[in-house]
Amino acid sequence: MLSRLPRRVATALAGGVLTAGVLTAGAAAVPVAERPAATGPALVRVHAPASADRAQLAGLGLDLTPRAGAGFVDALVHGPDDLARLRAAGLRWTVLESDLGERQRRYRELDQRLAAQTAVSPLPSGRIAYRTLGDYERELRELAARYPELVRLVRLDHQTLEGRWVYGVEIAHGVQMPDGRPVFLLMGLHHAREWPSGEHAMEFAYDLVRHAYTDPRIARLLREGRALIVPVVNPDGFEKSRAAGALEWKRKNCRQWDGVVEHPVAECATYADNGLTSRGVDVNRNYGGFWGGRGSSDQWWAQDYRGQAPFSEPETRNVRDLVASRQVTVLISNHTYGNLVLRSPGVAGGNAPEESLYQALGDRMATQNGYTSQAAYQLYPTNGTVEDWAYYATGALGYTFEINPKDFHPDFGSAVIDEYLGHGVYAGKGNREAYLVAFETAVDPGYHGVVTGFAPVGAVLRAVKEFTMRTDDPGGSASGPIAFRQRLESAMTVTVPRFTWHLNPSLRPSQEPGVGLLPESWTLSCTRPDGTVLETQQVTVARGQRVEVRFDRCLARFAVR
Structure with missing residues (x-):
């Protein structure tokens, strides 16, 4: 179990001195009772001169920051167990700040x-x-309410574990x-x-x-x-x-x-x-x-x-x-x-x-x-x-x-x-x-694909891809990477007889090193607004490519009931 109180960080750091970046006992240390209680974690600089050192550090489960440079990665230390992991790994470190809570107080003073x-x-x-x-x-709701022609409130599909919805906004001219x-x-x-x-x-x-x-x-x-x-x-x-x-x-x-x-x-x-x-x-x-x-x-x-x-x-x-x-x-x-x-x-x-x-x-x-x-x-x-x-x-x-x-x-x-x-x-x-x-x-x-062509005004076009992806090898009881199915599906409404649809390339990057792009296709369908499928085509489009598609059967059948 990790330590419960952040003041134990200060205890661990105050109970010794740093010698070549390793915490050791030291008689000159300030007695813990005379030091103020820490209100936040400590910040340490871990010496990691080689990529193997960084890989080893990343595997320790520590609170690494994105602050890194030639031969080092900075990390937060939340208790003596964190220091023990560094020590057991044979990694050296230097304490940059023993109590980030104090630094936060300085930031709030600036605010x-x-x-x-x-x-x-x-x-x-x-x-x-x-x-x-x-x-x-x-503010997200206010933007959508004040500019309905420009901003649409988006509520994502899944509630969080505490029952909250996640919100965003979509912004465009004619956003609806x-x-x-x-x-x-x-x-x-x-x-x-x-x-x-x-x-x-x-x-x-x-x-x-x-x-x-x-x-x-x-x-x-x-x-x-x-x-x-x-x-x-x-x-x-x-x-x-x-x-x-x-x-x-x-x-x-x-x-x-x-x-x-x-x-x-x-x-x-x-x-x-x-x-x-x-x-x-x-x-x-x-x-x-x-x-x-x-x-x-x-x-x-x-x-x-x-x-x-x-x-x-x-x-x-x-x-x-x-x-x-x-x-x-x-x-x-x-x-x-x-x-x-x-x-x-x-x-x-x-x-x-x-x-x-x-x-x-x-x-x-x-x-x-x-x-x-x-x-x-x-x-x-x-x-x-x-x-x-x-x-x-x-x-x-x-x-x-x-x-x-x-x-x-x-x-x-x-x-x-x-x-x-x-x-x-x-x-x-x-x-x-x-x-x-x-x-x-x-x-x-030039950075995605474009499909253009003719389709009935009022028709709904759908682009679908379904394929298998994989995880990395998670180890443990798993026997290698885990395969999972991924489905992509988006739609547009045809507003003029000649439509233009901007799509991601159907050629998908392979997860396997050296393979390049996988020769996959989009399944494009032309439907009535009620979902009735009138025509389906397979379309392959590369990044930067424009492909012409004509939904002739959909054009002929769309108005027929």
Whole structure:
């Protein structure tokens, strides 16, 4: 069992001194009774000069941060058991800060100073402080109610373990009509404590709405595509972290017991094992593509616990079903911290089949915010992430943004205002410009497929694919990777005789190294609004390709009853 009280972190650190990065007894240490009780975990820098060291570190189930550099990875230490794991692995470390609670108090003082100086920030929303879960839900509803021709409220399919719905907004000119435009998806708060990740997503929603009719660039994007924004993927966990009490550093969702469908709200706080709560599933290790294996843990107490099975969590099923029902061509999952733009794959062993194109977009976005563009495995091994699953299931170009260089939720001014709008040499750019580059790529036909042709006005066209994917090898009782079926199905309504439909390429990236793209096809059907199928065709379309389709039988039979 992990330690229950965060002050034990201070006890462990105060009861010795660091010699070559290893905690040892020392008579010169300040007596524990004379030190203030710690109110947060400690931050340590683990020396990991080789990729094998990083792989070993990633397998310990520790609370690794995305802050890493030449020969090191920073980690949070929640108790002496964490230090024991480092010691047993033979890894050396240096204590950077013994009590992150004290650092958080300094951040909140900066927030108070900002609030005293101004009532309105230069952000699109004008906010000067972090939102609560209630703020997000209220503002999403208000945007949809105030701009019905531009914003549609989206409620995702699955309630969380504590019974909450997850909300987002879809933004486009003529947003109510399913008309075959490509989609850019922006998400935040997979991880509960990463407050800026939701703020950046929400500010981009305000930005698009605010400039939908006045900025020619944004107006064009909203004519040619759709932005789908889900600022809080993990509302149960975020609500606990945002309360800024004992669970402020909570990373995971509120899963307390594997296999249990619904949890009482109080349980997530009741089973707080170490001040952050070790229980829960890391929802960004729970997606089906490459789930299991190195890069996540099968131990419930680990901060990267992947869950009982792929897509075992309602949060990941929500995102899976959202993406599977739309033509999401580019997606970004916001996280903190480290100033990184990460792309698939999460585990070394070969680059993505379209690495040059994939890297080029990551590099272009990084020139706007000043972040480092790299493959995710170059940080440390990860699997079961949203971008891995989305790319290998749909061909969507998926990225993780690790926002700000300092902390999971530092002061609002630096982590939200500066990072969103850009500062220093990146002033006027920042993540705002990076998101616009992503949106422009999402609507660019050179990055997906296009099907055009003739069909009856009023007909509903459906595109369906069903195929088998696999996890990584989760070990344990499993005998190798687990196969699972994946279905993609989206629809559009024909509004003019000659339709245009932007689809992800039917040629799907293979999960097997060196294989490249799989020669698959979309099954396209032309139906009446009541669902009666009048014609079906198999259509193969590559990235950047335009294919002509003519539904002659549907044209002849549509008006006949």
